[in-house]
Amino acid sequence: MSNELKNKDYISILKFYNMNIPKSRRLLKQQAEHILSEKLCKCIKKLDLNEKNAIAICTKSIFNRKNLKRGKFNCKKNRSVKLQKMNGTNSITKKNR
Numbered sequence: 001m002s003n004e005l006k007n008k009d010y011i012s013i014l015k016f017y018n019m020n021i022p023k024s025r026r027l028l029k030q031q032a033e034h035i036l037s038e039k040l041c042k043c044i045k046k047l048d049l050n051e052k053n054a055i056a057i058c059t060k061s062i063f064n065r066k067n068l069k070r071g072k073f074n075c076k077k078n079r080s081v082k083l084q085k086m087n088g089t090n091s092i093t094k095k096n097r
Contacts, residue, residue, distance in 0.1 A: 003069070003084040005029075016066070033081055036062060041075035 007025060010032040014021050015024070017035055022028050050090035063070045064086070071082030 003086075005068075005085055006077055009085065013066075033083060034079070036068075036083065037073060037075075037079040037081040040070070040073060040081060041079050042074065 004049065007028065010028045011021055013032040013036065013095050014028070019031065022031060040058055043062065044054045047054040047057060049057070059070050063083075067086045069084040069086050071084055073079075073081040
């Protein structure tokens, strides 16, 4: 079982955040990674903890609860994040409240 995300994984990420779904795979991947990198960087800046603790808390809330694994990320010039699937089922669904 590979840890690479498939098209349906990127689509489910975009649906989770109520975004339009592009037709090409390249744009699909870029848009999903861009949204998650924006969320991660904003979350890290918002927390008044030291950077290591802020990264851990934000990673858990943004990625781990969606069964995603965060790879390398950058918040300085061009925000980016590399994604992988965690072992097990992939459940990126919105909970009804």
